[in-house]
Amino acid sequence: MATLKIYQTDNHIKSKHLSLGEKFGNKNLTKRETEVLKYVVLGYTAKKIGKILEISFRTVEAYINNLKIKLCCTYKNNIAEIIIKNGLIHDLKLFD
Template identity: 40%
Template sequence: MIDSQTTLLLIIVYAGLSKRQHQIARMLILGASAKEIALKLSLSYRTVETHINNIKQKLNCHKRSELITHLHQIGV
């Protein structure tokens, strides 16, 4: 039997998310804005936006709201 942590890791690997992208995805579903994420992770706003766009592309989402809904569904 596969536990929830293993399932989460499989989803991340399957989607091809990097550790940083996973970190940003988790912050997004907690309600953080790109600016807040940038400040918290000491990244530029543009870098965070690029990560978010790459996550959307990898998960085949076109809008940020769609991405957040999808992330909730897969349990990131």
């Protein structure tokens, strides 16, 4: 089961990382990958995510590619399915 972990990365800066658990090789998602993942699960396009996060859509596409690698899937559309099937959806806290 995935867990949301807080890591101290500096004396005062904390980043939220989503731990994917053993099924995915205990990989962690970065804070930005986790942010992008939330919007992907909600069905947003890379362009829309880029506007929301104030980054280029190409950068968003790079994060999506990282997510596909870490989640062992080929298509962006599979990301949400994998997140739901593996019980990771609650850890994303989509509506906080």
